[in-house]
Amino acid sequence: MFMRMKLAIIMPVFNEAKLVERALDRIVACPAPKSADGNALERMIVIVDDGSTDGTAEIVKRLGERARAGVEIRSELSSPNKGKGAAVRHGIDLAIDAEADIVLIHDADLEYDPMDHGAMLAPILDGRADAVIGSRFLGQTHRVLYFWHSLANRAITTLSNVFTNLNLSDIECCLKAFTRDVALAIELKEERFGVEPEIVARLAGMTIEDGETKQERKLRIFEVPVSYSGRTYSEGKKIRWQDGIEAVAVIVKRNLFN
Numbered sequence: 001m002f003m004r005m006k007l008a009i010i011m012p013v014f015n016e017a018k019l020v021e022r023a024l025d026r027i028v029a030c031p032a033p034k035s036a037d038g039n040a041l042e043r044m045i046v047i048v049d050d051g052s053t054d055g056t057a058e059i060v061k062r063l064g065e066r067a068r069a070g071v072e073i074r075s076e077l078s079s080p081n082k083g084k085g086a087a088v089r090h091g092i093d094l095a096i097d098a099e100a101d102i103v104l105i106h107d108a109d110l111e112y113d114p115m116d117h118g119a120m121l122a123p124i125l126d127g128r129a130d131a132v133i134g135s136r137f138l139g140q141t142h143r144v145l146y147f148w149h150s151l152a153n154r155a156i157t158t159l160s161n162v163f164t165n166l167n168l169s170d171i172e173c174c175l176k177a178f179t180r181d182v183a184l185a186i187e188l189k190e191e192r193f194g195v196e197p198e199i200v201a202r203l204a205g206m207t208i209e210d211g212e213t214k215q216e217r218k219l220r221i222f223e224v225p226v227s228y229s230g231r232t233y234s235e236g237k238k239i240r241w242q243d244g245i246e247a248v249a250v251i252v253k254r255n256l257f258n
Contacts (some may be wrong), residue, residue, distance in 0.1 A: 001052045005102065007041040007121070008095030012048050012087035013108035016054045020047070020108045021063060027106065028068045033121045038249065044072040044098055051081030058128075074098075085195030089188045098182055103243065104177040114177050116226040119175050129222040130182050132201050133168060134175030138225035156247050160197055161256035164204035168223055171200045172247070175226050181208050182219065193243045194250035201254035215220040 009027060013020050024045060033041040049060040057077050064075025076090060088105060095103045102124055106112060116134065123129035137154075157171045176199055178186070185206060190198040207216045 001060060004039055004042040005035050005125075006098070006100045006144065007102045008091075008098060008100035009010050009043060009045045009105060009117075010048070010088060010091035010095060010103060010105045011045060011057060011108040012050060012082070012084050012105075013052065013060060013093060014081060014087070015052045015054045015056055016051045016108050017052070017059055019110055020056055020059055023106075023108050023110055024068070024073070025174070026110070027117075028071045028249065030114045030117065033125065035125050036127070041102070042072075044074060044095075044100065046074045046076065046091045046094050046098075047077045048087040048094075050083065050087040051079045053081075059099040083190075083192035083195075085173050085188060085190040085192055085198070088195050092183050092186070092188070096180070098181055099181050101160050103180070103183045105174065107174045113227045113229070116175065116224075117145050120175055120187060123222040124177060124179060125222070128220060130219040131178040132176070132222045132224055133171070133200065133203075134173040134226035135168070135170040135223050136173055136226060136228040137169045138223070142143075152244050156197065156244065157250070159248060160200055160251050160255075163251055164201060166200070166204055166221065168200065170223075173226065178203070182206070190250055192246065194246045197247050197250045198254050203252065205255070205258075 027045060032043050034040050047060050047063060049057045060075045061077060067073055076094065078087065078090060092103055102121060104117065116132050120132050120134060123132055153172050157168060160171045161168060185208060186202050188195060188198055203219055204222055206219050208219065210217050
């Protein structure tokens with residue numbers, strides 16, 4: 001019997017009662033990416049609520065009660081709030097248990113467009129990449145917002161590149177994808193927003209067994225431009241300057257001391 005490849009979309013969520021259902025509907029409404037043989041991927045959306053206090057948990061629980069348009073929805077509630085990293089880690093574990101072939105992380109707000117999923121996954125599906133990181137700075141449409149945020153982001157990305165010897169343009173992009181083999185091997189420990197630079201550090205330092213040669217090799221990491229509709233703080237943006245300081249600490253810690 002023919003078995004379709006399975007894509008698990010991880011949605012960590014905290015206090016997004018106004019947006020989480022719309023974010024889910026946008027993903028479901030998008031055509032499923034297709035594998036190299038032309039068959040659409042089987043999609044599963046894993047929503048992990050991280051101790052929300054605004055009614056999001058109740059919405060997430062309801063969303064997980066039935067599939068939508070043939071897309072399996074699974075909801076998980078975690079309390080108390082531990083942070084995005086903890087939610088992402090839990091979501092990856094659930095994706096592995098569900099035998100997903102590919103894991104894609106997509107925030108539960110409307111800043112990122114699920115129409116970019118096909119382009120994000122293309123290097124994985126055609127066998128070129130083990131992991132793909134989105135970039136908001138490679139020419140796609142983006143909302144014009146905070147200059148100092150973009151400057152800090154570039155500084156953090158440059159620092160990360162110094163340690164990892166990668167030439168990425170946007171390590172803080174919240175669209176990231178990788179294969180099942182990578183999901184099984186990656187060991188995330190950061191609890192909060194530091195998970196973004198940690199993922200990059202882990203990917204850069206990771207080796208996996210090559211399916212053809214059976215030899216250990218470094219990961220093949222690709223970067224793909226994605227569109228971005230950033231929010232203002234009044235619209236619910238949560239990142240703070242303290243998280244930039246944390247990102248610097250995570251880059252040093254996870255690249256030098258694991």
